[in-house]
Amino acid sequence: xxxxxxxxxxxxxxxxxxxxxxxxxxxxxxxxxxxxxxxxxxxxxxxxxxxxxxxxxxxxxxxxxxxxxxxxxxxxxxxxxxxxxxxxxxxxxxxxxxxxxxxxxxxxxxxxxxxxxxxxxxxxxxxxxxxxx
Amino acid sequence: xxxxxxxxxxxxxxxxxxxxxxxxxxxxxxxxxxxxxxxxxxxxxxxxxxxxxxxxxxxxxxxxxxxxxxxxxxxxxxxxxxxxxxxxxxxxxxxxxxxxxxxxxxxxxxxxxxxxxxxxxxxxxxxxxxxxxxxxxxxxxxxxxxxxxxxxxxxxxxxxxxxxxxxxxxxxxxxxxxxxxxxxxxxxxxxxxxxxxxxxxxxxxxxxxxxxxxxxxxxxxxxxxxxxxxxxxxxxxxxxxxx
Numbered sequence: 239x240x241x242x243x244x245x246x247x248x249x250x251x252x253x254x255x256x257x258x259x260x261x262x263x264x265x266x267x268x269x270x271x272x273x274x275x276x277x278x279x280x281x282x283x284x285x286x287x288x289x290x291x292x293x294x295x296x297x298x299x300x301x302x303x304x305x306x307x308x309x310x311x312x313x314x315x316x317x318x319x320x321x322x323x324x325x326x327x328x329x330x331x332x333x334x335x336x337x338x339x340x341x342x343x344x345x346x347x348x349x350x351x352x353x354x355x356x357x358x359x360x361x362x363x364x365x366x367x368x369x370x371x
Numbered sequence: 372x373x374x375x376x377x378x379x380x381x382x383x384x385x386x387x388x389x390x391x392x393x394x395x396x397x398x399x400x401x402x403x404x405x406x407x408x409x410x411x412x413x414x415x416x417x418x419x420x421x422x423x424x425x426x427x428x429x430x431x432x433x434x435x436x437x438x439x440x441x442x443x444x445x446x447x448x449x450x451x452x453x454x455x456x457x458x459x460x461x462x463x464x465x466x467x468x469x470x471x472x473x474x475x476x477x478x479x480x481x482x483x484x485x486x487x488x489x490x491x492x493x494x495x496x497x498x499x500x501x502x503x504x505x506x507x508x509x510x511x512x513x514x515x516x517x518x519x520x521x522x523x524x525x526x527x528x529x530x531x532x533x534x535x536x537x538x539x540x541x542x543x544x545x546x547x548x549x550x551x552x553x554x555x556x557x558x559x560x561x562x563x564x565x566x567x568x569x570x571x572x573x574x575x576x577x578x579x580x581x582x583x584x585x586x587x588x589x590x591x592x593x594x595x596x597x598x599x600x601x602x603x604x605x606x607x608x609x610x611x612x613x614x
Contacts, residue, residue, distance in 0.1 A: 314387055
């Protein structure tokens, strides 16, 4: 492992998501937030799959829906880069700009992966498990 | 309106539904969940305890608009308030939902405090969308003020024709109409409403010495009447008895 993640610093990366906002939606219940993170992590592959399929279909309507779904899933954790990019993709697709949406796609995937990684670290950190050895 | 026995939550994102249901549970609201509209319709048809619906708008398959339309045009469910849940920036979608008959909306990610406040507001307000039809400005204003003071949401039409246009776009819970109006009169409007929206109650305002009295308007199909001159409290009580 090339990083060390300390339990005391497990507040998440504010560029990716907002712990404060996420906790507000669960009335400060960290265990519930952790559960939401786990649900999101479980659902994530299917959400990304539907986004990929939407791009393969080249249909803006499909891309718009899939980006909206991804945005919805991620926004439980407060808005960060990934939510913004998903929203951008959704709007471009709604406007019929498939190429524009496609250009955002790589950044969106990259930001979503970073978000997932950070949420995983947070989740492990707050439960007291050691994330790295 | 009474506190709903159960709240139906429709949302395709698992984490969001978990978050909403956990908060409801914590505040002693029983809930039922559906991941799509078909499932929600099954719940509605099999569980008569559902007294409020919270729904997402964009979902795979049938969307939230389909659900609102289904609920509001079905005589068994049209009384159930629907609160829509949507992201910031989906303003047009929210407006469309409200026109279809949604009672209120929440912005995602849902803040518990805001959600509970909205649910309590909706319970307090009950079924409160009222269309007032009168060609006399003073009557329209009087009724509007009276109803708004009681927290009803009012829609105002100056004529039967205008009322029909409003009804095409907006679902209401009750119509109050004057009888004698230029163009389409109140009874013609009532016949149209009973034809198109049979479950919407119509109260007719009967005049001092007009051709129609309370008995004939009931015979013509009105659900009730308000005889002029009326006391403000009488109107409010009458309205409440139909909602």
